Amino acid sequence: MLTGQLHAATVPPEAADWALEPPRLYFRDVPLASSGDTLTLTVDDDALDHYDIALYFLEHYDVLGTLTFWPGGVLTFVGAVKTDANDARIPLVVRCTAI
Template sequence: MGRRLRGRAYARTMENRFRIDGHDLEVDARRSVVNVDVDGVLDATIAARRIPGEVSHWATVAPRLHFARVPLRFDGERLGATVDQEFLDSLLLEDGGVTFALSSRFDAFGTLTSHAGDRIRFTGRVETPWSDEPWRLDVACGFGGRRRAEI
């Protein structure tokens, strides 16, 4: 097993956001963590600070976006990365992916990018039983690099 780049999110940076249908729930930096191993495999949990208004009457825990064993393909020119979709498609369902958690877990679909090795951003959608339309997600979390990463 190789070394892991680990970083904690920092709460008050402009880059951190957890938006559902345009409503910013903010990122809970204490409950959010991002790990990228030396092979470029991402494991992360990004937690919202607040509960969405339409489910606040019954939800007791803010939503989270989980990334489990998501392989990244790095682009040396732009210092970014995208999901290695070919490798991800070869995984079994329980082996990895992106899920949205709010009382239950739901598969999330969209685009994940990593910028300069110290920020991830997911834009996409998730279908839930609480809304007729899929929720639009825009979640970003800064970690590592200038944010005092541990190696």
């Protein structure tokens, strides 16, 4: 099981006039499947129904994609943010080193 929050260091420049805090991707108690030396979770609608996973940026947004924990403590998320506007999706790529 993996629990974590990935916070952006700053508010994106295009949102500086209205955003109160930087965006954060969070996930709580998600199971990761072993695949060689990595652990992964495919974040789809089924995973969203069962686990607490979202992007928070003034409100909570669902995300779809792949969460991967690599050797050396590197965590990545590659996918998209689901918006309410016509089910539009905005690409999202996050990479960080776990501390």
